[in-house]
Amino acid sequence: MVWFAAYRWVGILKIIPLKWERLALAFLFALAVKSVILFFLVRLGVQPTASIQLGLSTLVLGLALFFFPKPSGEEVIIPDQKTGLAWVTWFVVGVLFVFSIINAWFFPITESDAVWYHIRGMSFLHEVRFDSDWVVPQLKQYPPFIPLLFAYLIAFDAGFLKIFFPLMYLFLNIIFYSRVLSLAGNKKMACLFTMVLATTPYFWWHGALPFLDLTTAVFYSIGTLYWYFWVKNKVEGAIEKSEENSYAAISGVLLGLAAWTRIEFLLYDLVPVFLTLYVFSRYPEKNENFKSLKLFFSCLLLLPSLWFLTLLTFDMTLWSQMKMVGGVCVFLWILALSLTLAKWKVSESDIKRAFILAVTGYILVLFLSGAGPVPVWKKFTISFYRTFVVHIFYLSTAFLGIFVFFEKLKSLSEQKKILGCFLILFLCTHLAIFSYATPKWPTFSEFVYATFIQPGNSVNLSDTRGMMSFYPIFIFFISSLPFVRRGIINE
Amino acid sequence: MNNRKWVENTILGIIVLNMIVMAFVFLIPRIQFIANHWGWESEAIMESSGAMDTPNQYSETYKVANQVRKIVTKDSTVFMPADKWGFELNRSVVIQRLYPRKVYFAGDSEAEKIFSDVSKISNSYVVFNENGGHGLCFKQSVKYLEAERTGICQIEK
Numbered sequence: 001m002v003w004f005a006a007y008r009w010v011g012i013l014k015i016i017p018l019k020w021e022r023l024a025l026a027f028l029f030a031l032a033v034k035s036v037i038l039f040f041l042v043r044l045g046v047q048p049t050a051s052i053q054l055g056l057s058t059l060v061l062g063l064a065l066f067f068f069p070k071p072s073g074e075e076v077i078i079p080d081q082k083t084g085l086a087w088v089t090w091f092v093v094g095v096l097f098v099f100s101i102i103n104a105w106f107f108p109i110t111e112s113d114a115v116w117y118h119i120r121g122m123s124f125l126h127e128v129r130f131d132s133d134w135v136v137p138q139l140k141q142y143p144p145f146i147p148l149l150f151a152y153l154i155a156f157d158a159g160f161l162k163i164f165f166p167l168m169y170l171f172l173n174i175i176f177y178s179r180v181l182s183l184a185g186n187k188k189m190a191c192l193f194t195m196v197l198a199t200t201p202y203f204w205w206h207g208a209l210p211f212l213d214l215t216t217a218v219f220y221s222i223g224t225l226y227w228y229f230w231v232k233n234k235v236e237g238a239i240e241k242s243e244e245n246s247y248a249a250i251s252g253v254l255l256g257l258a259a260w261t262r263i264e265f266l267l268y269d270l271v272p273v274f275l276t277l278y279v280f281s282r283y284p285e286k287n288e289n290f291k292s293l294k295l296f297f298s299c300l301l302l303l304p305s306l307w308f309l310t311l312l313t314f315d316m317t318l319w320s321q322m323k324m325v326g327g328v329c330v331f332l333w334i335l336a337l338s339l340t341l342a343k344w345k346v347s348e349s350d351i352k353r354a355f356i357l358a359v360t361g362y363i364l365v366l367f368l369s370g371a372g373p374v375p376v377w378k379k380f381t382i383s384f385y386r387t388f389v390v391h392i393f394y395l396s397t398a399f400l401g402i403f404v405f406f407e408k409l410k411s412l413s414e415q416k417k418i419l420g421c422f423l424i425l426f427l428c429t430h431l432a433i434f435s436y437a438t439p440k441w442p443t444f445s446e447f448v449y450a451t452f453i454q455p456g457n458s459v460n461l462s463d464t465r466g467m468m469s470f471y472p473i474f475i476f477f478i479s480s481l482p483f484v485r486r487g488i489i490n491e
Numbered sequence: 492m493n494n495r496k497w498v499e500n501t502i503l504g505i506i507v508l509n510m511i512v513m514a515f516v517f518l519i520p521r522i523q524f525i526a527n528h529w530g531w532e533s534e535a536i537m538e539s540s541g542a543m544d545t546p547n548q549y550s551e552t553y554k555v556a557n558q559v560r561k562i563v564t565k566d567s568t569v570f571m572p573a574d575k576w577g578f579e580l581n582r583s584v585v586i587q588r589l590y591p592r593k594v595y596f597a598g599d600s601e602a603e604k605i606f607s608d609v610s611k612i613s614n615s616y617v618v619f620n621e622n623g624g625h626g627l628c629f630k631q632s633v634k635y636l637e638a639e640r641t642g643i644c645q646i647e648k
Contacts, residue, residue: 099518099521103521106525106536107541107545108533112581115587119583122590122591123590193502196509199510201509201516209545395509396509396512397505397509488498
């Protein structure tokens, strides 16, 4: 019911012409709506039993039918595209999805952190509170998205809690395919790059594992792809205000959902926020539509802010990292309100100064807070090493990077340069986050050992998993390079 | 080789390499595991060694927790020794398997308070091993679990 309601909403946005993409995106939004319904029920002290959930889902459906008109159902036909490769691609994705479903169904939840998510799901349902005494303090502070989804299924006595993860894998591939197709206008390119993504072992693996990371990667990377279309059309000056608002809302919601799943992704969200401001400062005459900015910021910040407000009601000391991310959330609200309500004008030089200030500030914070067991320089070296070396776990997909060396980067279009900057800034943010965090092992040699001699120890570390959000964007960027396009399409 | 062939072949090579690695590291071992354990109950799989890529670190804890779960009722309170099991007892697993039963671990401050007058708590059980809990089961009927020198008793009021 909620899926259908979300499908109606996606339909009226009028920027997603492909039906399968609309269905896939609607599924992600349906999960978001479901989680928000459950969140408010628990917050209000109402046990989210199956009957209450069904009642509220019916209400959401009714509202959607009343307020959102039936989508026109127009499908964009891509001409000259009768390629058998599409069948091969969807056969491969389909087979991998079925294997993923079988694995998720067969293996119960026994993985360390996932056990806690399962407990949290049960406690949301039975205790009707977010701060159960049975959950350890650190895990209690994690955002509630996945445990809420577990609570949703537990309320219906469904045993197959891991079903969301294979579905995430499938819908990631569908949306990725559709976005490459929208950009390149060529099915062969969409098929080849979707197969690269779908066959990347790390993605398939996490499609059967009940962790937060694939879900975060799906939200973050897809949010970034829609954000890219917003920026691209804005730079090209070829966008209507309603479309601009739609892209801003979709990308904002998805980037917010990434932080609703893994709170540190609010820090990674600084990358699209920064680049959005850059684009708005660079093209001031084209960007009088502050509604899109308002939508983008409010959609992005709404869910993480809800969680931070909830954390304030907990009778416990908050984790210092959580306080820091909460500070970033407050900063983003101030920035958003200044830009949209106080009509703050930001120039290109302001953006450059802000960037230099942010980097300097970060270095100061790093050194001032460096009283832990591992010296700052060592933490930085380890993080630097890890940021570059974790790519071996993405195996041959990382080799796509060689195409960058064959491209004339200077002659790339402005929007592609922005996407390239996005990837570089993502890596810098990743480096910064893990330079701040306490490393799992205190010495550099232990990391080298765990990477090359006993990779099983580091293949699933938090920084390796976090890099999943990078890869769909990276593959998309490679697919957009003119050199690659010329190599695939006979133009 | 012209540009067209080179780019396309590189991408196809990446896909093929990915599929080979995926098959040998994940798919084939997992299919073998599923085939070998087909028809097993979910609880038995929890107690197994797990798939090659995600070895089950808590199989011993699951064995103990699943046995306790079969004995105690849903509204009961369970006291567990925290240490000296001969393996690392994972608390999250015990809570996961016994939820919504209340579980207290010896050594925790709250548990010690409740332990001090355990007979006042209705429907409470004590799990004991060679490290602790025996005293509370004194004069009670005891059921022995599969782990060596480990048992459980219900505390009568």
